[in-house]
């Protein structure tokens with residue numbers, strides 16, 4: 001039976017992994033440092049090594065080479081609580097079989113051990129450089145670093161999903177920087193900001209005389225990303241006709257400029273981002289399903305700041321140093337206030353708050369009164385039309401499937417939309433019907449009648 005060597009200075013990990021191995025019938029031995037592990041490996045010749053990264057003395061990743069020199073291509077499973085992006089990249093760079101983030105479940109380690117002992121060692125193509133400007137060591141950020149490192153090591157199209165200001169562009173840049181395309185350009189396009197009439201020529205370029213004002217041939221953004229990475233921010237907002245053209249460019253590896261008929265070979269990697277639920281946009285018919293499948297080969301979810309409050313002190317220190325105020329410190333009350341906020345604008349909102357406070361604080365200490373007021377959720381960006389359409393489409397399906405709604409589907413759905421609409425309008429105008437109706441573009445009596453109908457239907 002294949003033998004497993006566990007190298008970890010945490011006794012509980014050695015014990016837990018040994019129980020899993022025993023259950024699978026593998027003899028195990030444990031070592032609490034890389035040096036002790038190497039001595040064990042030399043005499044006992046294990047068939048699999050489960051290796052921690054942070055060890056007293058030589059760290060796990062550095063020790064991989066020595067294990068290889070001793071044992072050849074034995075599978076090595078790294079188990080670690082990565083502190084940062086650089087460690088995640090080193091782990092992917094090393095030719096470990098796989099790696100697992102601590103804390104992990106029994107099933108996770110069991111599945112990896114079984115897989116590792118069944119298959120030949122696999123190596124992940126290394127990204128060329130480490131280093132990162134993504135701040136945060138929370139568990140959710142560590143999982144993110146692992147996804148980023150894996151995305152960087154592949155050529156697959158990546159879809160980043162995350163709320164506004166959560167760091168999607170920063171993640172896209174990290175994927176590019178650590179990828180084999182890092183020598184090519186990183187071209188960022190905010191699709192929502194493109195002028196509708198010029199979007200096609202901006203993206204695909206145009207030939208001389210293609211339209212009035214096109215006096216010379218101009219390559220588009222896709223061509224500029226040739227050999228590099230095209231970052232499509234707010235991808236859900238690409239107009240449908242351009243979605244067809246983009247899909248063709250991705251599938252054929254060639255771009256046809258506006259007014260031209262000769263495709264130009266163009267190979268770029270797409271990293272797309274959206275704060276919307278793209279699969280719901282597909283369900284609502286606002287996004288082509290074939291393009292959706294083409295661009296989301298690998299999904300990376302970016303956690304909102306409220307799910308990683310433990311990163312706030314480090315982020316705040318980072319933004320103080322970017323503002324040239326590294327010597328400023330936060331009072332305990334300020335830290336409490338920062339931790340208690342909801343941050344609908346995420347890291348961007350935190351950055352603005354810190355910059356604002358740095359300007360106001362003259363004493364070298366930031367107190368709560370130096371912070372700008374917290375943004376309220378409702379003040380954040382409203383969902384785009386396609387997002388609303390997606391929700392309405394789902395609700396329409398539910399009502400159409402519900403026998404109790406037969407012949408009243410329209411009435412019910414409209415009532416569900418009208419109720420919050422009227423409530424918001426009335427709240428703004430102190431419950432006065434006339435100005436609320438004016439703002440809505442309805443006659444006062446129509447609004448009154450509709451309110452009565454809604455009232456009687458509840």
Ligand SMILES: Nc1ncnc2c1ncn2[C@@H]1O[C@H](COP(=O)(O)OP(=O)(O)OP(=O)(O)O)[C@@H](O)[C@H]1O
Nearest residue numbers: 133134135136163164165166167168169170347348
């Ligand atoms: N983990 C992080 N570490 C350091 N800075 C960060 C981090 N995440 C975000 N930021 C900073 O927060 C700001 C917003 O980040 P970014 O523009 O990447 O967000 P986004 O999700 O692309 O936003 P949007 O949806 O509005 O396009 C930037 O100044 C960025 O540098």
